[in-house]
Amino acid sequence: MQDKANGDSHKNSVGGIREQRVQQPQDERRAVQRRTFTRWMNAFLQRRDPPVEVRDLFTDIQDGRILMALLEELSGCKLVKLTGIDASGIADGIPSAVLNLVWNMILYFQVKEVSRGLQRHLSSSLSSLSTSRDPFSSDLSPQPNDIGSYSCNTLPSKGRKAAREPKYHGKAIKTLLQWVQRCTSKFGVEVRDFGRSWRSGLAFLAMIKSINPDLVDLRESLTRQPRENIQLAFTIAHHSLDIPPLLEPEDVSGPSPDEQSIITYVSMFLGHCSGTDEDYFFAVL
Numbered sequence: 001m002q003d004k005a006n007g008d009s010h011k012n013s014v015g016g017i018r019e020q021r022v023q024q025p026q027d028e029r030r031a032v033q034r035r036t037f038t039r040w041m042n043a044f045l046q047r048r049d050p051p052v053e054v055r056d057l058f059t060d061i062q063d064g065r066i067l068m069a070l071l072e073e074l075s076g077c078k079l080v081k082l083t084g085i086d087a088s089g090i091a092d093g094i095p096s097a098v099l100n101l102v103w104n105m106i107l108y109f110q111v112k113e114v115s116r117g118l119q120r121h122l123s124s125s126l127s128s129l130s131t132s133r134d135p136f137s138s139d140l141s142p143q144p145n146d147i148g149s150y151s152c153n154t155l156p157s158k159g160r161k162a163a164r165e166p167k168y169h170g171k172a173i174k175t176l177l178q179w180v181q182r183c184t185s186k187f188g189v190e191v192r193d194f195g196r197s198w199r200s201g202l203a204f205l206a207m208i209k210s211i212n213p214d215l216v217d218l219r220e221s222l223t224r225q226p227r228e229n230i231q232l233a234f235t236i237a238h239h240s241l242d243i244p245p246l247l248e249p250e251d252v253s254g255p256s257p258d259e260q261s262i263i264t265y266v267s268m269f270l271g272h273c274s275g276t277d278e279d280y281f282f283a284v285l
Helices: 002-045 065-075 087-091 095-128 171-185 202-211 226-241 249-253 259-274 278-284
Strands: none
Touching (some): 002 065, 095 171, 095 259, 171 202, 202 226, 226 249
């Protein structure tokens, strides 16, 4: 009986460790989303008069005032009818309910709105992706001094079998990814998804360069570490393009970056672009 009890105790201990390992990445992902979504909300709430700020997402949103202020800012309407929302979960500050609510607001008001104008342009021009060239297309072409200086999965390799492309079901997210690919591919940076493709920082820098070529020297970025490139991209985007730094470098440089957080940040670039001369940006596509 004692042996059986010891065996059960060992099984319970092992099971507990496994649950802990599964829970830890989920907690880390929620922490990244919490920080990113809070910064996204504050980017809009600071436009209020007087400005409103979210300090603790899960508690500040509970009484509904912050939520209504944000929805009014996003929609331009004083009264907004909310449907399909777990009101009790929001009122209780349950993390999964709050994060899901904010993510759906980002999808609807941010990603869908700013990507809508791209869909008709991309549908007619995607066939030319592999043949399109750009005066800056040689930025990351191999040079003798570059050999062995940098290793990154986002750099194209003719001898490497192409990885399976991710399945993004939302049309807006697919459109956003296609636009990113058009912006980055002409500089030799390959983006397959909204996760690991961004870990080197080169995709962020290529996005910035597609908007303003004078802001980034991609060849110089090959001599820096990924975290340095990510930080540089966030700093340039903030100070030169007025795109708020929603992410921290460690949010991206880890083994499994949170895709929802990266989509949220990258969609801010598209919003910035759509606010300028549209013909210019589709000319560089």
